[in-house]
Amino acid sequence: MTHGTDGSDSTYGTFGNGGTNRTEPEPHYNLKMFGEIVKTFRKRARLTQEQFAPLVGYSLETVSSIEQGRRLPPPDFAERADSLLDAFGVILAAAKHLKRGKGLASWFRQWALLELGALSLYTYECRLIPGLLQTPAYARRLFTDQLPPLGDEQIEAQLAARLERQELLRNRPNTAFTFILEEHLFLRQLGGEEVTRELIDHVLDLSELRNVDIQIMPLVRHHHAGLDGPMQLLETPDHQWLGYLEGQEHGQFISDPKVISALQMRCASMRSQALSLDDSKGLMRRMRGAR
Template sequence: MANASRQAAWEFWGAELKRRREDAKLTQDALRRMVFVSGAYIGQFEQAIRKPQLDVAIRIDEVLQTDGFFERTWRKLIDDKRYADYFAAAAELEQLATKICEFESMIVPGLLQTAPYTRAVTLANNPLAADEYIEDKVHARLDRAIILKEATRPLYWAVLHEAVLRVPVGGPGVMAEQLEHIARLARERKILLQVLPFAARAHPLMGRMLTLMEFEDAPPTAYTEGVYSGNLLDDPALMKRVQESYDQVRAAALSPEASLTLIRSAAEDYRRCASST
């Protein structure tokens, strides 16, 4: 589903929510309390500024007695087979964000990946998959990265653990190209990038990944991912703790200039290794 038509469908979802809420003679605040969401979320759902999570859609059906309408429609809209089920909602939010901050402890963030690197990661996770499946995943990830090329691109700030630079995903040639790509994005001022060196030792996000997203007309959201699972977080108290953890990691990282020097050095090492084999 193209982005424009998908957005129109979410606007229909929001309009139906407003109509059925008013038919039930409930204010936005009353419905908010009944489905246990924060702040002005109901209004943002109705204007298609923000998309609800599945459990909220289910509770809306229960409160408004809509026989599963909002859950079914939600599943149809969010069912993008290019992405894992647990990541589809985060992928939607990513396209709407005005600011994205990421931390990765082991692999290059999806928005920064090159095709060969993505292919190697996907194949590692799906060693028996057909070529068509692998290429679909590669194209989906590259499609996501288009937002960094647009004039209205979000402010993007990534902190990568040094392990991301040292694990030779796909081999030396793939890693050289990948790190050169990241360096080019930073050099062209399309992204802000820092590296957390091994010397930084323990930190609040050890072994984890984290994406923080901010929006023009909606509260911030965080996305975390585990083994074949992912979670969107938007509780204000939890978001405060998550932001503090990210700030600690960012403070311990190398400066952008020193980070770029380290990335270039690692890329050169991989390039020499690739040319000698």
């Protein structure tokens, strides 16, 4: 992606609220991403804005403004556009996401919008179980342990947003989700033994979905291509690859083909270094049985 925090072209877009040179993403970013999703499906349907506008029941000016991220879509626009463009519910989900932003970290909202239409999503994590795979109890522990402390309403809002986002795994059966998780994420027993046992059962259940691959990187590994930290790679509907790197209080979006190529190389290497799909399931079952 080529959007910086000020809307100018940049290889890296860094969002956050701590440290120098970090700023909150402006509200129009969510609108821009919604507009990009609508435009992508409109072009997929081989319609111009002039052709699409009367079909969806709005003026050319309104359609243009929505696609450019300059205005919120009218209440029924998303439903009409999704049906007309045969968008598999992606436009509806994106519109819903525009309304619920307070439950997601500000710097993550743009990536979460991109997830709604992704063809492929690769995730490597070494710090915590990824949000898409978390149980409510595990997620709640993360939120209650957060510093500075969150209020009860903030915790519930974040938990609701996380659980809603998890619907992607089942609602997007044509999206390929690949996860590489470090073994120590389970050994840490965050939240206690019962929370960990439930988490392992949940991850095992998700690993049975046809569109979800989960591999475990064993605790002892003499060669490891992911030592630079967690990362996510995403393939858009027009087959563009984007990257997302997350740290404390910020997230970094990457579109430079050279950097994306390096991340893809590391991801491919880690997939060969991690346990196979079956061996990963076997290890998780053994870890569960040991508790």
